[in-house]
Each structure stands twice: as C-alpha cells, then as structure tokens.
Amino acid sequence: MAENGVGASVRRKEDNRFLIGKGNYTDDITIAGQTHAVFLRSPHAHATINSIDTIAASAAPGVVAIFTGDDLAADGIGPLICGVTVTSDDGQPHRAPVHPALAQGKVNYVGDHVAVVIAESLSQAKDAAELVEVDYGVLPAVTNTATAADEGQTQIHEVAPGNLCFNWPFGDKAAVEEVFTAAHKVSSLELINNRMVTNPMEPRAAIADYNAGTEEITLHLTTQNPHVHRLVLSAFNQLAPEHKLRVVGPDVGGGFGAKIFIYAEELVVGWACRKVNRPVKWTADRTEAFLSDAHGRDHVSTAEMAMDENGKFLALRVMTRANLGAYLSTFGTMVPSYLYAFLLAGQYSTPLIYSEVKAVFTNTAPVDASRGAGRPEATFLLERLVDVCAADMGLDPVEIRRRNFIPVEAFPYQTPVVQCYDSGDYHAALDKALVLANYGSFAARAEEAKSRGKRRGIGLSSYVEACGIAPSAAVGQLGGGVGLWESAQVRFNPTGNVQVFTGTHSHGQGHETTFAQLVTEQLGVPFGNIEVIHGDTAKTQFGMGTYGSRSLAVGGVAISKACEKLIAKGKKIAAHALEAAEGDIEFADGNFTVAGTDKAMSIEAVAFNAYVPHSYPEGLEPGFDENAFFDPLNFSFPAGTHICEVEVDPDTGEVEIIKYSAVDDFGKLINPMIVAGQVHGGIAHGVGQALLEGCRYDSEGQLITASYMDYAMPRADNLPSFDIDYAPTDPPDNPLGVKGCGEAGAIGAPPAVINAIVNALGVKHIDMPATPETVWRAAQSV
C-alpha cells in the first residue's frame, strides 16, 4: 500500500481550510456592484392570484427591479422540469403540471414564489417586498397524503384529476393474489413514512453575474451537481446556451439530496442578473429553507407478507400513497417509484412481489430525494413487516431473517423487482452484528432494566440498498432523461504534480482526500502532490454530480480509468526513453521499469518528457493528461445489519438508545475514517427520522414545523457512541471493488430503532417519529 493510499485513514485535506475559516461558500462570494434578491412567497397553501400591485414597492428606497411570473414568461424562461417519466396504469405518462419559477395566476403551497424584489441592500429588498400587494383568492388546501386522491377533494391542478400524478402498479398482481389466498399465514401492517425536511447546515444560495462582453452568465450556487444544473437550466429553462453558462458549486455546507434539484430561485436569479445587468445574490434564511427546500419521504402504506408454515416468505404486496407536494421537483417522480419499489425484495428471496404506488399532489412543498431517497421508505416498510411476521409466526426476528435471506451462493442475485444484486453475504453481516450487539445476553439486560422500572427493547434491521447511481441504459429504460456515467480528468503538470478533475461534487464527503488516496495508490505520486478539483463547469470537463452514493463507485472508477490511460501512455514514453520494447515495461509504485533490469524512470520524469518531448516516441501525442468516462454496469448494493437497543421510560415515553451496532458491506474501504463518518452521520439521520423529525402541515397547509423550535433535529445527546464494523464482499461489477456508503445509515437505522421500541413495549407498531407522547400512549395501551 502506498503511503496515504487505499485503506489508510488519512485526515481530511479539506478540513484545514474549513477550520481556519478559509472555506468559500456561495454566501461568502461578493461581486462588485451586486444587488440582493428577496422572494415574495405565498402565505397561503392554495390560492388564486387576482392581482399583484408592485407600484408602491417599486418606489421604495433602493429598489432596482421587481419581477413577477409574467416577466419570466415574456422572456420564455422556464418552467421548471421533472427529469424522470413514470408511466401511469392508464398507459399515459405521469401528470405533470406546469411549474413556473414565479407563480402565474395561482399559488400552490406556502412558500411558493410570487415575485422577486431586487434592491441595493438586503434590508431594502425585504422592506420593499412588504409593500408588494397581492390580492389572493384563498382556496381550500389539500395536505393529507392518505386522502389527497380521494373523491371530493379540492383539485389542485387541472391536468391531474383526483390530484393523482400517477398510479404505478408493478409486478404480477394475479399471481401474488393466488399465493396470498393459499398461504399458511399472512402478516400485514399499515405504516407511515414520516415527512422530513432535509436541513443541510448551509441554506441554499445563489449569486449570478452576467458579462455583457462575453455574453456569459456565471452562476455560483449551492449545488451537488453543477453540470446537471447547467444542462437543465440551459436545455430546458432557456437561461443561456450551455457554452455561455458557467455553474460553480463552491464549498457547499451539506446537501443530503436537497441541493440536487434545480430550484426556482436559482433560475430567477440567473435570469435577473442579465435583466438588471448587475450581479444578483440570494441566500435563503432558515425559514425559507424549511418552506421551500424539497422535502423528503411522506408515504402512507399497507404491506402484507404471505408465508408458508416455516415462515418462508412467499409473496409480498405493498400499496403506497406517496406525496409529491404541489409540483414535481427535478427527480420527484423517481423516488417513490424506481428507487422504492425496486428495493422491496430487501435481503430476502421472496419470489413474488406486487406493489402499487399512487403518487399524489398536495398543497405542500415539493417532495424529492433526501438521503436514501426511496430506499429508506422500502427498508422501513419491509423491516417492520418482517418483525410483524416473526411475531405472528412465533419466531425470533433473527431466525425469520435467517430463513429468508438470499444465500451467499446465489449472488449475483436477480430479484423479482428488476434489480440484480451484485454481491452480498447477509448471514455474515448478521452474525457479526449479533456478536457486536451482545444479542444473546439481551434477556438479562431487559430483566435488570425492569427492576428499575424501565423497558428494554432490541431491534434489527437487515437492509440492502441500490446506489452508485447509475447505469445509463437502465436510467434510459426507466424514463430518465440523462445518462448517469461519471467523468474524470487526471492531469500531470510538467513539474510532476497532479490535478484530478472530477465531475462529482463534494459537499462534506471528503472527496479531496479519498480521491487523492486512489491516485496516490495507483500512480505512486505522493499524496501531497495531488489536488482534487470539482464543482466548476469551467474547470471540470463534465460530470453528473453527487447523490445516490455514486461519487466513489462511479466517479472514483472514472478517475482510476484515467490513471490507467496515463500508465498505458507512460509505458510508451518510458519504453522510448529506456530503449526497451513497450511490452517489457512494467509500472509499479510510481516507476516504470524494464522487466528484469534495474532500468527505471519515475512517472514524474515521464510526465516531464511528455511536455518537453525533445526525444519522444514517433507519432505519440505530447502531454500527460487523460480523460475518462465510466458508465457503471450495475448499481452498487451495500447491505448490512443494524441492531439497536433502547430503554423506554414508560412513565414519560422517553426513549434512550443504549447501544447501536452496525455491520455494513461497503466492499473495499478507501478511507475507513471517512466511511465511519458517513456511517455515523447516516445513523444520526436515521435516528432523527425514527425519534425526532416530523414535518407537519396543518389542514390549511401552514407548515407548523418551520423552525428548529418545532422541528427536532438529532443532537449528540440523542445518540450513543456507535459500534460499527464491516462484513465486506467483492462486487464483481465495480472495478474498484467499492460500494457506496453515504446513505446506508439513514436507510438502515429507522426500522432498527422502531423495532427496538416495539420490542420494548410489546406492541405491534409505532409510527415515526416515536416522540415521547407517542411512545407513552403506546406504553399505556399494553
């Protein structure tokens, strides 16, 4: 292993600049002459706009311009798009209402964008925004996921009768029905997957600058995928031709999915800078973040499992209503469909699966991907249901899992729901987790807790997820509008140091370190001589960004491919310089050598030779700089078993997590410290969903959890010190042998926590978030 190479827990390079205050976030950027934008947002969940009067506001001090939806429409800008088509059961594509960046005649959720006020200072813009008079005709609001598509509900969009975006059945309904009728036992469960606000620490922001000389717009913004932003803003929103639009995602303070999407504010600010011929800056305040960031989850489901007399799963049936909010966000349709239903096999060999997803519109913020995106919903449903199955069959939750796990020899394993799992050893992870969690001696701990008036519970979650998003062909077949390859450029400078350009984007993941480790391992260049560059469409050749735990599994491979090309070219150069046949050149540890001799040439010397090709192979291009694209052959399927042990205070309903053990399969680890950080953060996210986070709208569509006074985020004292370990397998489709690790915790944790609480109380189910009152009520019921 190279020093600081693959497998080393190298301290994160990027942290120095963050810790000494030298990070450069969007809101840190100030451009001479900049103006400030404030968005006037709808205070109503559902209303017609009868008129907008901007006369008084336009005359307010410092106002540069005020724009409404009409101004955008006049310039042909927008609307916002949804990039994935789901075909409804009537054979028609999903219903897609027009999503204007600034409202046109109607608002559909609290926080919807009505107008933008641009002024010399932020205060002036805020003052003027208060003077804009909007005459609303308030309509009844639809907010309830379960009933939004019921008869008699207020219609939100004309194009979507019954507020239905799509009804998407998948699987053989009749075959599943037949198995259910004949089954020894059917276990069933109704459950809610609670709506969450994603809450990256840094709120969204954008600053746009138009250069009338070059006719280029430069848009700095909080994005997880600058090239995707550029592509969509250009190809679909008519902001500027792709080559005249530069998108930069500088340092970004967390994304967790919420910064994937192309938002109204970004388009409007990008357009307005040319209109006013001044830079325009916008930064969300925390209330705006709550109101207008895409939210996550929000499902209401019924799940049923048919079993034989041994508790073998025969068929699974799932009915889900998924809330998409008021409009379709960029990937909104994909989350409750392909990223959800295709994961319903979980770790089990259930031969038949039928699911039906009704996606509904409501007068709430758009819903889209949030850490895990669809897989947490599938996992929570399945892992809760499996515990119900165990109880119904009188089996230990461990035993029922063991009886149904896909066996190690079955991999690669074709599930009945499209996905073909790459590799896995579910028994191995479970066994390790049971040891880590001291599962065997739980009964004694439960007894001891009882003597103190507390109730202990232990719960498992054996999850699998699909990430490393995604094979382009699969994306295309499923109605996606893009290819999800990744690209990289690895460039030697003549002095021997290396710049690595990646199309992925780091907003906390530590790519600058992990990717440098890959390169130092492969090329033998000292770690300190490698710089990883990302986030700027003017610097990085191309890319699809970071989400779906794809950066290493897809982007890392692209880097590695570029390195391979450098080595191949280097062999030619070295062969010429060392006067040997190319076939006799070997490369290892940064040196090209002639096999069986002591003749050698360092890769740095080869690079110099490539730029100063005084004596050089005939016909070979000069330069030592290679590009590579990588399109994965398959998704990557991390999996594992998480075990949570809780203590419930039946008097108050408080839940304390006593111990949390996680054993995951992420394939090969490049930087174990960074992976552990991702696991910790993911589990915290999952514990947040299980115990604390519940995004709530009232019946009028007001967001009643619009601040941290009412929306509870997980804090350090909500969490134990985690016990984590790995049970890696080798995924055959991934050239680096890696799987994604960024979302696993958020996927695995919620059912582990809830299963533990259910176990402690002896109830059938408890909905998330399991707040003290919810738990107290459940404790009273038994």
Add this chain to the structure above:
Amino acid sequence: MYEFSYKKVSSVEDAVAAMQSADDGKFVAGGQTMLPTMKHRLASPSDLIDLGGIGALNGISIDDDTVTIGAMTTHASVAASSEVQVAIPALAKLAGNIGDPAVRNRGTIGGSIANNDPAADYPAAVIALGATVKTNKREIPGDEFFTGMFETALAEDEVITAVSFPMVDKAAYMKFENPASRYAIVGVFVAKSGDSVRVGITGATPCAHRGMRLEAALNGNFSAAAVEGVKIPVEKMNSDIHASAEYRAHLVKVMTRRAVEACS
C-alpha cells in the same frame, strides 16, 4: 430587522429616561429573545435601550437567608456560582440547563422573567421559592409577577433590578424538555421549608403558576405517593404538536413526583 436607534445607558435612571422619551422603546438585556424576534420582523421597536452597561444590575449576593441575583446576571454565571450551588443548588442546576452555552452566556434572569415565555424555566423557580422581583419602582412578590402569557406585572418603563430568592430546606426542579427547542414542555419546581411546600409549574399552561392542588397534597405528606391522587385539570393545559393537554397533565405529576424524590 427594521431600523431602530440603539442606546447604551449606564444607570437605571438613564434607562428609564431613555424609555420615557422613546416612541416605542424596548429594553434589551441578553437579546436572546429580543433579537431573534426583531430579525423575524415580529418586533419593531423605535429604540433599543441596552441595559448591559449598568454595572449595578449584574452580580449575585448572598445573606443569611436569601440569594439576590442582579437582573443582568447571565444564566451561565448563576449556574457557575459556587454560592448559589451551595445556597439553592436546584436554582444553579436550573440555570445550567437553559438553552445552549451561547444562550446561557448572553441570556439573563431579568430578561427571562420579563419575557415570561410560557415554557421558560426561571418562572417556576420564582414562584416555588416565593422570590421577590425588585424593580426601580417597587418589590413584586413572585406569585403576583407573572400575569399571563408573555405578560407580567411590569410597567412599560419599569426595570427589573434583581430577584431575591429565599433559601429553603430542600428544592428540586424537574424539566421535561421539548425535543426540538429544549424549552420546558413541563417543568416543575418543588421547594420545601419546614412543613410548607410550594410548587411552581411552567410549560404546562399559558403562564407559569403555583400547583395549589399538589401543594395541598404534599403539605403534611411530602412523598411521591402523595402526588398520585392529585387531579390535574386537563382542560387548563396547553396542547400543541409536541404534547397534548392530557399528556402534559400526566407529565406534571411525573415531574412533581421526581422533584419530590430528588428532595428526599
């Protein structure tokens, strides 16, 4: 934030004069409530009169039977005061659990009780300990100070100068935290002196109040068991997404029981 004039004064008299000459003035102490309210544009005082420069309002003094805390004393100072820790340990502990370190290092006892947030901690202690609120005009018994949600007996131009807490034999504060804000969903302060028991309850209702029924049950039988039979009127309880009235009523008893146990 809307525009306002900022005035820093160095005496209570100047503060009162500044208030009287202002259009719509407000005192600011730690600013932990005042400034967020202004940033959200929910308050728009013409003048902000900063009490931070009045040295006389800051500090803790102890005599034989009372602890007197200057209005501008921060929660962190009360929590860290070895004198308070000895004289009324429950009070130091209460202060040490308000908000987070930033809030504790800025927020003051005067600001907390003047604001009278229904979920604030100090009001429970003021009531249960039978404290006296001292102002530039008068002395107000703790029982009469909190008059309604975010309302107190203070006049517009009245400045709290200090709060005096009588020492008691035993006292304990039990707080059930709101998981989001960490303010009190229910907080119960129990104080016992001789045979007399006082109970201050915060969070449960729109305004902190004395738990008369609990006191009646505990006077003469100071035990956790005595709490069991007490009926807490559910209809008077707050109800929100974090806790229903019924749950709050239940928590009042649980927190009281735990406070009594902690006193024993």
